[in-house]
Amino acid sequence: QVQLVESGGGSVQAGGSLRLSCAASGDTDSTDCMGWFRQTPGKEREGVAGIDSDGTTSYADSVKGRFTISKDNAKNTLYLEMNSLKPEDTAMYYCAAQSSFGTKWAGCIFGYWGQGTQVTVSS
Numbered sequence: 001q002v003q004l005v006e007s008g009g010g011s012v013q014a015g016g017s018l019r020l021s022c023a024a025s026g027d028t029d030s031t032d033c034m035g036w037f038r039q040t041p042g043k044e045r046e047g048v049a050g051i052d053s054d055g056t057t058s059y060a061d062s063v064k065g066r067f068t069i070s071k072d073n074a075k076n077t078l079y080l081e082m083n084s085l086k087p088e089d090t091a092m093y094y095c096a097a098q099s100s101f102g103t104k105w106a107g108c109i110f111g112y113w114g115q116g117t118q119v120t121v122s123s
Helices: none
Strands: 002-007 010-013 018-026 033-039 046-052 057-059 067-072 077-082 091-105 108-113 117-122
Touching: 002 091, 002 108, 018 033, 018 091, 018 117, 033 067, 033 077, 033 108, 046 067, 046 077, 046 091, 057 067
Parallel strands: 010 117
Antiparallel strands: 002 018, 018 077, 033 046, 033 091, 046 057, 067 077, 091 108, 091 117
16 A cells, blocks of 8 residues: 655746645555646546656656656655646646556556645636
């Protein structure tokens, strides 16, 4: 089992920045990849960024060049640096970790999820 706790969400004006954090605990050695997803009411959850065990990253086209995913293995913490935020980035953001079953995105199956942190970008 892996437990994930996100933090760092909030409200910001368009063009601003936020950094999300995700503290992982439990059987983290079993997770080769981690990622960030987001969801707005009435829409399916979508992959935003992913990172695997060798540091290879993947991004949704909508956030390429603006968002950066990183991981501090010593702290078991995943980050998402979000710059040049747009109103369409408004969503609940979820941290996710690899599991045997779940949502497949960017070559990884994500089955562990955090509780989410809200990001609101105003125009």
